[in-house]
Structures are given as structure tokens and as C-alpha cells.
Amino acid sequence: MVGELAGNYSTVVLMFGFAVVAMAPALVISRMISPRKKSNPVKFLPMECGQVPTGEGRTHFMMQYYPYILMFVVFDVMAIFLYAWGSSLLEIPKIATLPMMGFLAIMFGAMAFALYQSGRRRIW
Amino acid sequence: MSVIAPNFKLSEFIKSLLDNIFWIILLLVLIGLPAVFIILFVVEMPVINGELLTPFLALTWLADPSRILPVVKAFMGTDLFRVMVFPGFGFAALLAAGTIFVERKMLAKLQLRVGPFYCGKFEGILQLMGDGLKLISKEIIIPAKADKPIFWAAPVLFVAAAAAFVAFIPVAPGWVVADVDLGLLGVFAVIGFFPIITILSAWSANSKFPFIGGIRALFQMVSFEIPLILSLPGVVMLTGSLNLSEIAASQSVFPWIVFLPVGAIVFFITMLAELERIPFDLPEAESEIVAGWLTELSGMMYGLVQLGTYLKLYAFAGLFVVLFLGGWNGPMIVPPFPVELLENGIEMGPITVGPLPGLPLFTQEMLNGTLMFVMKTAGVIFFILLPRGVFPRIRVDMLLNLGWSKLIGLAFVNIFIALGLLYAGVLGPGGLQ
Structure with a gap:
């Protein structure tokens, strides 16, 4: 049966879902207990080894x-x-x-x- | 002399107490009772000692020792246990954590350093826990103009894809999360997700270093997928099955690495490239492009990607063991469960516990198979970690040339070796097996 064949793979999806459910709280908890300071807009610039970035981040490459x-x-x-x-x-x-x-x-x-x-x- | 609670009022204390009790009862009624009903209605409850497991019996299992082991055993038979604990996430995450620690310690020894030393009393054994606490308490900085939903989702998806990969790996006879007929093709399907997640994460960061690193990762994973896929038809031909459990069971006499060493070598090299490990760690080349596609990930996001990487490493090592090293097959070294314990129960001084029902919690085959699998996997992981302390990084054109010219040629040679073994009558029907 097609349904049974597809049903065999449900555990893979279950594993995928379990990892999402188990790991997303790590990000949420981290966001809750970690400091969040918006003191300086330079902090949120893309990392370019200390330089102020120039040009677009998503360029034709x-x-x-x-x-x-x-x-x-x-x-x-x-x-x-x-x-x-x-x-x-x-x-x-x-x-x-x-x-x-x-x-x-x-x-x-x-x-x-x-x-x-x-x-x-x-x-x- | 200071007072502990100077503004203490008994009335407010009682009020807060009643408040808490009210909320606990409310949540229990609104969430707890429906959960019990859903479990009773949807989940198939096991029959234990001749009676159906009701919530009363389940909640009073501590009071009756004859019910503890059957309840535990019934729980271990469920899909949920397999996904969460044993051949699934918990087991793989434990091995992955061990791999991280062993890697740091082993690289230090290779380079005449000490490595993690102070965290924990003995040889820095709690270093990993300390690193986890550090990562979870660090601020997550998201670059300006980043595509926030995708950027947040990418690390979680990376771990989830690695976990889906782990689901296919059989650890012991019958102990596998997803026992599917097309397991090997399923593995290829899951491997195909990693380049997509990588390039999504790199593109959404809106930064140049992740972008270059992501493109490198895309090239590397995609071009090494062909030798990876072409190095395994030999095993499939000799086994006649795509089910990973059957492939592992077919190697009870000889592991396939004896007959297909070329395929094993090709698979191992492509494994290193898919895992982005030295000498193929171009996507994370720290001396050229900061940290490649991981540059903008901070705090726990980086921690999740690390966890996903090492889960993937365990899954690849397990796949190598299952395909080429014989999986759980090996000499029986775990002693059988003592029979007198089953018949007479346990006697400790004045206390005698009668024979407990359902006592051999795991069969001897399962314990021995798991031991064999873990030992072989640890060996393969050692050989995956070793090049990091030995080899330099290679160039992109050398990498692509190696993958497309040499490894694919060797993979074709491997296919013809397998065909020759079959048609010369060495293996297959009428042959050794």
C-alpha cells in the first residue's frame, strides 16, 4: 500500500520535528537570559574585520x-x-x-x- | 542586625500562596486533564500483567515494583523513545558531544598542547558544559538588513536535517528509528538538504564573508555528492537491497571493505568533503574568509550549528560503519543475562526481591550490537578527526579536480570490481554467501 510505504517515513519527519521542537527553545532561552544592548549601530553592521562595510552584502559574484x-x-x-x-x-x-x-x-x-x-x- | 523580610505581611503571603495554587489548578484543568484524555484516546496503551495501562496504574508504578519494568519496557518500544532517546536524538547528541571533547583533546595532544584542562577536576572534562553555558548566555547579534526569519531558522533547520539523517542509521538489530526499504536513497535525499540550508543561511546574513563561504560550501557539497552516490552501488549490488538494516545484516561473515576497498576509500574522502573538515574545510577557511558561512552566527545560533555539524559527523561515521564495516556484527563479548536472577530474584542481605517480570530489559544481541557499532563508529570518527591535525587546506580548483576527475573514476572502478566479483562467482548466489 502506498500509504503504508509513506507511513514508514513518518519517523524521519518525527525526528526532524523533534529536533526543531527541542532546539528552538535553546534559541528562545538564550534570547531571554542574554543581554540585549542597542547602544551602538556599528555593532549590527556585517562583520568585515573592523572596517565599516561598503557596498551591498548580496552582490553579483x-x-x-x-x-x-x-x-x-x-x-x-x-x-x-x-x-x-x-x-x-x-x-x-x-x-x-x-x-x-x-x-x-x-x-x-x-x-x-x-x-x-x-x-x-x-x-x- | 538586619531583618530578612522587613515588609513581610502575613495576609499578602497567604494571598500570593492562594494565587499560585489557583493558577496551578487552572493550568492543570485546562492543559493537564485534556492531555491525559488525548493520551488515553489517541495513544495505544500497552497491556501489562494482564490489565490495560490506565492513568492510575501508570501514575502508581513507583509503588509496585512488578509494574516498573514492564512500563519502562512498553515505553521503550514506542516510536517516541526511539526518536528521543536511544537510536535517535539523545544517543547521537551524546556521541556528538563526546566527539567534540575528544577532538579538542586529541588535536591538542597532536600539536603538543594540553587542551581543555581546568574546567572540571579531571582533564577539563566539564569544558563542554561550560562552553554550552557560555554560548547560551551570549547575546545573539543579527546583522542589520539580514533576512531575519530565514537567519533565525537556518541553525535549527541544520540541526533538524542532521537529526533526520541520524534517523536512518541502524545501531543494533531492530534498533533503528526509520526502518525503510529505500533507506540509502533516503540518506541521499537528506544529504541534499544541507547545501540548501547552508546557502540560505549565508544569503540571508547580508554579509560578504558568509556569502563567499556559502557559495564555496554549495560547490563543495554538490560536487562531492556525485562521487558519494557513485561509490555505493557496489555495496547495493552485492547486497541486493537498499535497506540499511539488511545491508548491515548481510555482512555477518565479511565486511564489504574486504571486497570493495576502493569504494570505501572514495566514500571516506567524500565524507570528509561533505562534512567540511580539513583538508576540505574551504567553506570555513578561517585564515581567508573569517569563518566562512558561520561568520555572522553568534551565541547559541553558532552552538546549534556546531551541534548539527557533529550530529552529521556521527551520522556519516555510522553510515560508513553500516555500509563497509559490518554494522553491529562482531564477536559476542557481552555476557548473557544471569539466569538465576530471572528465576530467584535478587537477594541482598535480609532483603529479597522476587523474580521481576520483564527483567532482561535489553537482549544480549542488542547490547553486543550496540557495543560493536559504537566501537567501530568511534574508530571511524577517530580517522575523520585525525587529518585536522596533520593536513593543510587544499585549493578550490584542486578540490573540484579531485572530486570530479579522480574520485569519480575510482568510483566507476569500484562498480566494475563489484560486478566482477558477482559474475566471477566469488560472491552472491553460489559464492561465499
């Missing part, structure tokens, strides 16, 4: 390794497919491994090509 994020989106999904195959490997006939070899070859080849392209800085 050149992420020099952007292709890796793009590669992650593709290969994360492909890697998860391997688990569907791996967990049923003992039940399927041996000949069914051949298409999977093709899949692995495509995956490996594509990854090598993407890595080669990501090394060529001039093209992106």
Missing part, C-alpha cells in the same frame, strides 16, 4: 566553477538510476547487464567530455 553545478544536475539523476539496476541485479538475467554497460559507457564518456569542456575557460 562570479562563480568560476559554474559548469560543475550544471554537470551535477545531469549526473546526479543518472547516478540514481544505477541504484534501480544495482538493487535488482541478483534477480535479473546476466544478459540484461549489457545495456547497462552501454549506459555506464555513455555516462562516463559524457562526464569526461563535460570535464574537458569545463577546463576550457575561454568558451564560457
Whole structure:
């Protein structure tokens, strides 16, 4: 049953919720017993090693390794497919491994090509 | 000579007393009684000594020693106990706290320092408690223009995600919070939350150092997730299951590290990167970007992130033990429960307590399994902590090159080793197992 299958995971959610319920009071208690002084507006500036910060905190930032994020989106999904195959490997006939070899070859080849392209800085 | 209470008036004392009694009774009626009704109505009460556990029996359990152990045992069978205490939050937090202390002490010894020494009589053993008290009494400073709700929620969410990760780790046979068929995929799903929480916290702080640190953390966690995922199909192939308890149980003869050492090494290195530990601690590089994405977190918020980090460390070490080192399997070194105690009860001088029902509170397998698991986990945690005292930090491009070229190549080699072992007949049906 779908409901039972989903119900198995309720303990994970319970654990998540318990951590939230148990840890949020730590922040609340800390806020209650700790001093709060708004003496100086400089105190609430972002930390920049003693300097008064200039410019925006959230700026456009050149992420020099952007292709890796793009590669992650593709290969994360492909890697998860391997688990569907791996967990049923003992039940399927041996000949069914051949298409999977093709899949692995495509995956490996594509990854090598993407890595080669990501090394060529001039093209992106 | 001073008087203790110069303005004491008996009438006001009685009035305050009555006030307090009134409020206690009011709260009891408005909250306590409905709580009892809800528990009786919703929660399934256990049958103990042939009678259903009513509030009267539950509240008078101290008076009847024959009811104490069954009540405790019934409580230990509930999901709530598992989530709160044993394989769940309490156990993991205890191990995490121990890890923090051992790390500080061990790093000090590696670098010929003393480490925590004065807090507590023996070797600074109360240092952690002192640090907790210090953190909880410190002011929480939120930077101006920060996105306040997200900034407040991020540390709590970090701990909660780490706790959800802990939920999947089986500690002893049958002792796991979430015994699910797709446990390994669940672990991957939970690991996927950490980069999001990190980048949310970094972005909401509206400060430059957290922003750079958050982006570094995002890159590192995301790009090492691929080798992490690719290093484990070998174990899944040899086991034929994604259930972590079944994977641990399948290693009763050989731990998989014997056959898949390449996968174990790749998994260990990716584990270090996911945990942001030296040599991969670029997101928190203190000599470059103050404290990375933790820069603006102050007081208890920082404490919560620390707790979450070490919970995550325990969960990863436990995952390594379950997948490669055989989980709870090991030699039976815990002695069995003495039989005469079950039959005759306890005799201490003139006092004789009759045979108590439900006395073996834990089975021998569970105690031994827990001991084995904790010993192996402590060993893995030691090897996770060790590089911090030995290695320098590596550059971002070296990190990404390592993750994408070398570790993924080795992970593919690992898949083919597992396939070869299966098809050569060494393992699997007709093989060693």
C-alpha cells in the first residue's frame, strides 16, 4: 500500500520535528537570559574585520566553477538510476547487464567530455 | 542586625500562596486533564500483567515494583523513545558531544598542547558544559538588513536535517528509528538538504564573508555528492537491497571493505568533503574568509550549528560503519543475562526481591550490537578527526579536480570490481554467501 510505504517515513519527519521542537527553545532561552544592548549601530553592521562595510552584502559574484553545478544536475539523476539496476541485479538475467554497460559507457564518456569542456575557460 | 523580610505581611503571603495554587489548578484543568484524555484516546496503551495501562496504574508504578519494568519496557518500544532517546536524538547528541571533547583533546595532544584542562577536576572534562553555558548566555547579534526569519531558522533547520539523517542509521538489530526499504536513497535525499540550508543561511546574513563561504560550501557539497552516490552501488549490488538494516545484516561473515576497498576509500574522502573538515574545510577557511558561512552566527545560533555539524559527523561515521564495516556484527563479548536472577530474584542481605517480570530489559544481541557499532563508529570518527591535525587546506580548483576527475573514476572502478566479483562467482548466489 502506498500509504503504508509513506507511513514508514513518518519517523524521519518525527525526528526532524523533534529536533526543531527541542532546539528552538535553546534559541528562545538564550534570547531571554542574554543581554540585549542597542547602544551602538556599528555593532549590527556585517562583520568585515573592523572596517565599516561598503557596498551591498548580496552582490553579483562570479562563480568560476559554474559548469560543475550544471554537470551535477545531469549526473546526479543518472547516478540514481544505477541504484534501480544495482538493487535488482541478483534477480535479473546476466544478459540484461549489457545495456547497462552501454549506459555506464555513455555516462562516463559524457562526464569526461563535460570535464574537458569545463577546463576550457575561454568558451564560457 | 538586619531583618530578612522587613515588609513581610502575613495576609499578602497567604494571598500570593492562594494565587499560585489557583493558577496551578487552572493550568492543570485546562492543559493537564485534556492531555491525559488525548493520551488515553489517541495513544495505544500497552497491556501489562494482564490489565490495560490506565492513568492510575501508570501514575502508581513507583509503588509496585512488578509494574516498573514492564512500563519502562512498553515505553521503550514506542516510536517516541526511539526518536528521543536511544537510536535517535539523545544517543547521537551524546556521541556528538563526546566527539567534540575528544577532538579538542586529541588535536591538542597532536600539536603538543594540553587542551581543555581546568574546567572540571579531571582533564577539563566539564569544558563542554561550560562552553554550552557560555554560548547560551551570549547575546545573539543579527546583522542589520539580514533576512531575519530565514537567519533565525537556518541553525535549527541544520540541526533538524542532521537529526533526520541520524534517523536512518541502524545501531543494533531492530534498533533503528526509520526502518525503510529505500533507506540509502533516503540518506541521499537528506544529504541534499544541507547545501540548501547552508546557502540560505549565508544569503540571508547580508554579509560578504558568509556569502563567499556559502557559495564555496554549495560547490563543495554538490560536487562531492556525485562521487558519494557513485561509490555505493557496489555495496547495493552485492547486497541486493537498499535497506540499511539488511545491508548491515548481510555482512555477518565479511565486511564489504574486504571486497570493495576502493569504494570505501572514495566514500571516506567524500565524507570528509561533505562534512567540511580539513583538508576540505574551504567553506570555513578561517585564515581567508573569517569563518566562512558561520561568520555572522553568534551565541547559541553558532552552538546549534556546531551541534548539527557533529550530529552529521556521527551520522556519516555510522553510515560508513553500516555500509563497509559490518554494522553491529562482531564477536559476542557481552555476557548473557544471569539466569538465576530471572528465576530467584535478587537477594541482598535480609532483603529479597522476587523474580521481576520483564527483567532482561535489553537482549544480549542488542547490547553486543550496540557495543560493536559504537566501537567501530568511534574508530571511524577517530580517522575523520585525525587529518585536522596533520593536513593543510587544499585549493578550490584542486578540490573540484579531485572530486570530479579522480574520485569519480575510482568510483566507476569500484562498480566494475563489484560486478566482477558477482559474475566471477566469488560472491552472491553460489559464492561465499
